[in-house]
Amino acid sequence: MFNPETFAAFRYRDFRVLWAATFVRSAALALELVARAVLIVELTGSAVLLGAVLAAWMAPNLLLSPFAGVIVDRYPYRRVLIASFLANAVASGVLFILLIIDQAQSWQVIALSALSGIGFVFFNLARRAMLPVIVESDHLRSATALSQTGQTSVKIGGALLAGLLLRFADFTWMFGLMTAFSLLAALLAILIRAREQSTDAERDREWSMLGQITVGARWATATRWPLAVLVISAMSYMFLQPYEAVLMPLVVIDELGQHRSWVGYLAAVGGLGATVGAVWLASLKEIRSPNLLMVGLIATGGASLVGIALAPHLAVVAVCVFFATACVYNMVTVANLALLAHAPEEMRAQALTLMNLAQGTILIGALIAGALVDSLGPQSALLTMAACLLGAALLALSTPRVRWWLWRRRLYTDLTAADWIRADDRDR
16 A cells, blocks of 8 residues: 555546546446436336346447447547447436436336446446556556546445435436536546547558457457456356345345445445455556456455355445455456556457456346346345355366466466476476
């Protein structure tokens, strides 16, 4: 925490502006995650539809990410960022109007969640791909981790505000606040003055979008380590991320019998955990094995879900939420840092689409979570998803070939998988 380079990225003016825009947009997202979950529960009371709302929000990550990566690489990051904020403003603004006139229905919530998800895809890609343009390479790790704090720290205040609004006011106005925050984020993005990324106009004319996607896929396959990042991240997104939006509202309201405002308060606790974890990552001088760190985060997240399921008191749930959310968001930070540090400049956004593809598996996880809750109940659903996470971590740590992928450092060694498997434990 006292490493002088921890907050080095804030020396750059454009990074400060981007961080502020991310902070404001994430305030809208913090309200959206709480309000949307509570709204669908009150409209339908269905866990399956609750999972469907999250699935609709994440579907663009799975379906549009390859095309979104090419678009972000071809067009100025700032313009893409502004357009994403405006898409989110439209999604929340329409739902705000529907709630005011008392015409909101579940299918409308699902459809507008999909539109919000489209904006979120381009927002995530553009803000991450912009980092190497606005900070020097020596400060990229600090910028990547601190950029994540722009998302996670606001979860504390935003989720607390959501909890207070749910207790003392009509949550319709939460969607009005979301719209205002998204518009403010767009105004902040206009102030970014960073140079545009270098592009090859002749290449863009000759290559079709599909051709450029093919080139990016060949790079990931030939390089191989991005695929390991993709698989590990997908496990986290599929079995850990859905707890926050699908399972927590049901655990708090149905299992623990607490007021719905506690959905927001616990989300704030999770935001605190994610922020503390991001600052810790920014303070590290070196991450020796990013893949191994990600597996450790999966195992910790699985243990946290077990704690949430079996906790006898709300205070214990809060502690487990702190660690579970920290694992979710810092998994993203480590994976993005690995991709940004080694991807070629001309396909930086396409490399980051691997994370969006992994994030798209939340769609599958959300549907699985909803089905598990309907058939087994919230507690058993949490335990089942925790077992999947812990099983994946155990498999990774017990298989020699997988251990080689976790420990391999491409920058420092030419060790092959066959060499690793032939070696004894001491040599490893």
